[in-house]
Amino acid sequence: MQTSLPYLRPTVALGATIALALGLAACSSDSDDMGPVATMTQTEAPMDPGTSAPADDMDMSALDPEGTGDPFADARTAAQHMPGTAKTLAAGFAAALDLPGDATSPAADLRSGLTSLLQEHVYLAGMAVATAYATAPDSAEFEAAAATLDVNTVALSEAIGEFSTPEQEEAFLALWREHIGYFVDYAVAEKTGDAEAKQTALDNLAGYTGDAGAFFEDVSGGELPASDIAMSLEMHITTLTKAIDGFAAGSADAFDSLRTAAMHVGEGAAVIAGGLTTAADLEGDPADEASTLRATLTAGLQEHVYLAGIAVFTAYTSEGGTESEAFAAAAATLDANSVALSEGIGSLAGEENGTAFLELWREHIGYFVDYANAVAMGDDAAAQEALAELDAYRATAGEFFAGISNGELPAQDIADGLAMHVRTLGGAIDSLNEALVQG
Numbered sequence: 001m002q003t004s005l006p007y008l009r010p011t012v013a014l015g016a017t018i019a020l021a022l023g024l025a026a027c028s029s030d031s032d033d034m035g036p037v038a039t040m041t042q043t044e045a046p047m048d049p050g051t052s053a054p055a056d057d058m059d060m061s062a063l064d065p066e067g068t069g070d071p072f073a074d075a076r077t078a079a080q081h082m083p084g085t086a087k088t089l090a091a092g093f094a095a096a097l098d099l100p101g102d103a104t105s106p107a108a109d110l111r112s113g114l115t116s117l118l119q120e121h122v123y124l125a126g127m128a129v130a131t132a133y134a135t136a137p138d139s140a141e142f143e144a145a146a147a148t149l150d151v152n153t154v155a156l157s158e159a160i161g162e163f164s165t166p167e168q169e170e171a172f173l174a175l176w177r178e179h180i181g182y183f184v185d186y187a188v189a190e191k192t193g194d195a196e197a198k199q200t201a202l203d204n205l206a207g208y209t210g211d212a213g214a215f216f217e218d219v220s221g222g223e224l225p226a227s228d229i230a231m232s233l234e235m236h237i238t239t240l241t242k243a244i245d246g247f248a249a250g251s252a253d254a255f256d257s258l259r260t261a262a263m264h265v266g267e268g269a270a271v272i273a274g275g276l277t278t279a280a281d282l283e284g285d286p287a288d289e290a291s292t293l294r295a296t297l298t299a300g301l302q303e304h305v306y307l308a309g310i311a312v313f314t315a316y317t318s319e320g321g322t323e324s325e326a327f328a329a330a331a332a333t334l335d336a337n338s339v340a341l342s343e344g345i346g347s348l349a350g351e352e353n354g355t356a357f358l359e360l361w362r363e364h365i366g367y368f369v370d371y372a373n374a375v376a377m378g379d380d381a382a383a384q385e386a387l388a389e390l391d392a393y394r395a396t397a398g399e400f401f402a403g404i405s406n407g408e409l410p411a412q413d414i415a416d417g418l419a420m421h422v423r424t425l426g427g428a429i430d431s432l433n434e435a436l437v438q439g
Contacts, residue, residue, distance in 0.1 A: 063387050063390065063391055063419055063422045063423060063426070064423065064426075065422070065423055065424075065425075065426025065427040065429065065430050066423045066424060066426075066427040067426070067427030067428060067429070067430035067431040067434075068427070068431060069430075069431050069434050069435070070144050070148070070431060070435075071144075071313075071428065071431040071432050071435050072124070072127065072131075072145045072147075072148035073144070073147075073148050073151075074424075074427055074428045074431045075127075075148075075305065075306065075309040075428065076120070076124070076148050076151065076152070077424060078305050078424055078425070078428060079120065079302050079305040079306060080116075081424075082116070082298060082301040082302040082304075082305060083112055083113065083116045083298050083302070085297075085301055086112060086294050086295075086298040086300075086301055086302075087104065087112065087294060087298075090103040090108075090290060090293045090294035090297050091103045091104055091290075091294075094289075094290040094293065099289045099290045099293065100288055100289045100290065101284070101285060101288025101289050101290035101291055101292075102284050102285075102288070102291070103290035103293060103294045105282075105283050105284020105285070105291065106282045106283050106284055107273065107282045107283065107284030107285055107286040107291060108284055108286060108288075108290065108291035108294050108295075110273045110276060110277060110282065110286060111269060111270060111273035111286035111291055111294075111295045112291075112294050112295050112298045113159055114159065114269035114272055114273050115266050115269040115270075115295045115298050115299050116298050116299075116302055117152060117155055117156045117159060118156070118265040118266070118268060118269050119262045119265055119266060119269075119299055119302060119303065119306075120152050120302065120306070121149070121152055121153070121156065121265070122240060122258065122261050122262040122265055123258070123303075123306035123307075123310070124145070124148055124149040124152055124306075125149060125180065125183060125240065126240075126243055126244075126247070126258040126261075126310070127145055127149075127306075127309070127310060127313065128142065128145040128146050128149050128184075129183075129184075129187045129243075129244055129247055130247050130310070130313065130317075131145040131313075132145075132184075132187060132188075132191075133187075133191060133247055133248065134317040137184075137188055149180065150177070153173065153176050153180065154173065156176065157169055157170075157172050157173035157176060160172050160219070163220075163276045163279065163280055164219045168215070168218075168219055171215065172215060172219075175208070175211060175212060178208065179205060179208045182201050182204040182205045182208065183201075183205070183240065183241075183244070185197065185200070185201040185204070186201035186202065186205070186241060186244060187244050187247075187248070189201055190244055190245055190248045191248045202237075202241075205237045206234075206237075208233070209229075209230040209233040209234055209237070210226070210230055212229060212233055213225075213226035213227060213228075213229040213230035214226045216229045216272065216275070217229070219276075219279075220275045220276055220278075220279040221279045223274075223275035223276070223278045223279045224271070224275035224276075224279075228271070229272075232267075232271065233268075235264055236261070236264060236265060236268065239257065239260050239261035239264050240258075240261045242257045242260075242261070243258040243260075243261050245257075246258075250326065252325060252326070252328075252329035253329070254329070255307075255310065255314075255329050255330045255332070255333035255334075256329075256333050256336075258310075258333075259303070259307070259333050259336070259337070262299075262303065262306075263299070266295070266299045269295070270286065270287065270292075270295065273286040274286055274287060300337065300340055303337050304334075304337055307330075307333055307334040307337055308334060310330055310334075311327065311330040311331050311333075311334050312432060313432075313436070314326050314327050314330040315327045315330075316432065316436035317436065356400070357400070360393075360397060360400060363393070364389075364390060364393040367386050367389040367390045367393060370382065370385070370386035370389070371383055371386035371387065371390070371426060371429060372429045372433070374386055375430060375433050376433050376438075387422070387426070390422050391422075393418075394415040394418040394419065394422070395411070395415050397415070397418055398410075398411030398412060398413075398418070399411050
């Protein structure tokens with residue numbers, strides 16, 4: 001176990017990615033008022049982040065981190081902010097660029113929701129497998145990871161239940177849980193070298209594709225042909241088992257393979273959303289440009305949270321920490337996503353403002369690193385000092401966003417929103433420390 005986190009300080013790219021993704025979520029809301037985002041242009045001069053000053057009326061107790069002690073549940077909490085962020089950004093871009101379609105239609109809601117849940121299924125499954133390999137399939141850590149995966153399963157069944165009978169919803173839940181069990185069987189067999197059990201798991205997964213195809217054809221009134229769904233699920237099995245193989249072998253390619261599996265289910269979400277939209281005669285088109293932009297942003301932002309969590313997990317569970325080959329591979333996969341997201345932020349407010357934004361965020365990442373080091377070493381005074389620096393940062397960030405939006409994003413509102421960011425990310429650090437450093 002690590003006794004401190006000194007290696008986090010030079011890992012600025014990793015820290016910036018975590019904070020960028022979570023911070024954007026903290027600043028977003030599910031409001032349908034998308035005007036402020038649409039006012040950001042690419043012609044404005046970059047804002048000078050300036051110097052930090054404490055927010056006017058925020059009690060420091062409001063910044064107390066809110067971890068649960070369960071890093072898997074906390075990771076999902078952070079990730080669940082992302083679909084709202086994507087909705088806000090997509091609607092703003094659609095208005096500013098006059099994109100065809102409606103990013104806030106019921107059909108767009110469906111596609112974004114399925115994109116989030118199906119991608120989350122892959123990443124939580126990958127985290128569960130990695131946890132089983134790092135600890136044991138009967139460990140408390142694996143049980144916690146599996147429990148969070150099941151929360152996703154229930155949420156997905158409820159989403160499907162919106163378009164089916166209660167009996168069909170229950171049938172889907174049982175079917176989905178069953179196929180997760182087959183993936184677990186496969187993972188155990190692959191790690192132990194049990195070829196017969198591995199083939200049995202693959203045979204069971206193959207049977208599942210037919211059952212799931214028939215289910216979706218029935219629930220969609222034929223709009224989703226069973227053969228098409230089965231074919232898509234075959235690719236799901238191929239890509240996810242490849243990632244499992246990589247984790248079992250300790251391969252550096254495992255992280256890229258997991259990302260490939262997650263990207264594939266985004267395509268499946270688009271297909272399912274199209275069929276259910278037609279079957280239910282929903283308003284909007286899940287395939288129009290605005291809806292597609294929202295789904296793409298949902299996948300990209302949420303992916304950041306999970307890849308960041310996997311990278312941190314890998315550092316804590318690999319000999320050598322951030323100097324290990326495993327961490328380097330996880331960080332490289334994370335960077336493939338972070339580059340795309342940073343370019344998106346630059347396109348929202350202009351390249352120079354995007355650069356200024358990133359510099360500001362990197363500064364506050366240093367304060368989170370200070371906090372992580374402090375809690376790992378049990379230094380309460382240093383932890384409080386880091387929180388005070390983060391409190392001051394909120395005011396600076398508020399002024400920055402107010403400037404690039406011509407006041408449409410009030411500085412105090414941004415500062416207040418960033419309090420949530422400090423609480424959730426600080427809580428995740430606490431949970432990681434408790435489970436992987438102190439544990």
